Amino acid sequence: MTPSEQKRFDTLYLRHQRALKLQRYADKTIDVYSRAVRRLAGHYDCVPDRLSVEQLEEYFSRLVDSHSWSTVKIDRNGLQFFWERVLHKDWSWVDIIKPPQIRSLPDILTVPEVERLIASARKLHYRVFVLTTYSMGLRLSETLSLTVADIDSTRGQVHIRRGKGHKDRFVPMPSITCRGLRALWSSHRNPVLLFPSVAGSAEQIRRATTHIDPGSAQRAVRLMLADCGVKKRSRSIRCATASRPTSSSRASACDTSRPCSVTAVQTPRRSTLS
Numbered sequence: 001m002t003p004s005e006q007k008r009f010d011t012l013y014l015r016h017q018r019a020l021k022l023q024r025y026a027d028k029t030i031d032v033y034s035r036a037v038r039r040l041a042g043h044y045d046c047v048p049d050r051l052s053v054e055q056l057e058e059y060f061s062r063l064v065d066s067h068s069w070s071t072v073k074i075d076r077n078g079l080q081f082f083w084e085r086v087l088h089k090d091w092s093w094v095d096i097i098k099p100p101q102i103r104s105l106p107d108i109l110t111v112p113e114v115e116r117l118i119a120s121a122r123k124l125h126y127r128v129f130v131l132t133t134y135s136m137g138l139r140l141s142e143t144l145s146l147t148v149a150d151i152d153s154t155r156g157q158v159h160i161r162r163g164k165g166h167k168d169r170f171v172p173m174p175s176i177t178c179r180g181l182r183a184l185w186s187s188h189r190n191p192v193l194l195f196p197s198v199a200g201s202a203e204q205i206r207r208a209t210t211h212i213d214p215g216s217a218q219r220a221v222r223l224m225l226a227d228c229g230v231k232k233r234s235r236s237i238r239c240a241t242a243s244r245p246t247s248s249s250r251a252s253a254c255d256t257s258r259p260c261s262v263t264a265v266q267t268p269r270r271s272t273l274s
Contacts, residue, residue, distance in 0.1 A: 001041075001045055001046060001047065005046065005047050008047055009041055009047045009048075012047065012048075012082075012086055013034070013037060013038070015086050016034065016037055016081070016082050016085075016086045017030060017034055019081070019085045019086060020033055020034070020081065024166070032074050032078060033074070033077065033078030034078070035078070036075035036076075036077075036078030036079050036082075037078060037079065037082050039075065040075075040079060043059055044059070048079075048082070049087050049089075053092075053095070053096065056079075056096050056097075057096055057097075060072065060075075060076070060096060060097040063075060069099045069100060069102065072097065073099040076093055076096075076097050076099070079091070080093050109134075109230070113228075113230050114134050116228040116229070116230065117130055117134075117221075117224055117228050118130050118131050118134075119228070120224045120227040120228035121220075121224055123198075123220075124183070124184055124187055125184060125187075125195060125212065126217070126220045126221075126224070127180070128180040128181060128183070128184040128195075129143060129195060129212070129217060130221065130224070131176070131180050132146070132180065132181065135176065135177045136171045136172070136173060136174070137171070138160065138171065139163065139164065140217060140218070141214060142160050142163055143195070144195050144212055144214060144217060145211060146158065146181075146193075146194045146195065147192050147193055148190075148191065148192060148193075148194060149192075150194075151173070151178070151181060152173075153173070153182075156173050156174075156175070156178070157170045157171060157172055157173050158170070158171050158173045181194055188202070188205045188206055189206055190205065190206050190207070190208060191206075192209075193208060193209075193210075196208035196210070196211060196212070197210050197211060197213070
């Protein structure tokens with residue numbers, strides 16, 4: 001692009017990001033929708049508003065060959081927003097690209113498989129991470145973002161803040177999960193985070209202001225699945241369990257010498273993490 005074209009693209013790009021922000025899109029959505037515009041502009045090395053339908057068809061044809069349908073769908077939605085909200089032009093996406101409707105079912109982990117998965121964790125923070133996620137049915141980001149203030153051990157529940165759709169909710173907390181979180185917090189005593197970044201010394205972990213990297217947690221779970229012999233796929237932690245999240249009073253989440261049993265739900269015995 002020439003300097004003048006680059007300046008015009010930068011103006012449209014900033015308008016696109018501002019429009020996404022004003023529509024209250026999540027930060028991750030803003031990032032991937034913005035990337036879709038950058039990818040298209042980089043492919044043709046021009047400002048996207050001058051592209052024809054034929055060029056868009058050619059672009060998506062190449063994208064289908066090089067990327068997953070999930071990426072194709074995200075780019076289509078991001079460009080549709082750009083065309084309609086920034087360029088104020090009609091976007092006939094059905095005529096350009098229509099990703100297939102894929103309806104997949106989650107892999108179901110049985111209770112013994114969950115026990116083996118938790119027992120295979122070699123580090124306390126990953127053991128408690130998996131226990132917390134599965135026992136309460138949380139998303140990966142929801143578990144990692146938990147803070148000390150979110151835990152109400154007296155009522156046996158956890159406050160999930162800004163979950164999917166920016167919605168808060170309360171989730172019942174099994175007693176074994178409460179004990180596991182208490183043991184994890186006692187190991188680092190970070191005043192805010194339950195799963196602080198583990199990079200650095202003990203003092204750096206205690207003062208950390210960011211949680212464990214989601215990618216690191218995903219890789220750890222994949223290694224744990226391989227170690228415990230579970231063959232079912234798990235891109236992150238988004239596997240379903242064969243029964244509703246439960247807990248046990250017989251096993252300790254911080255005991256690395258035996259697997260954690262999963263039986264009847266019980267009320268936590270203590271009222272605080274400390």
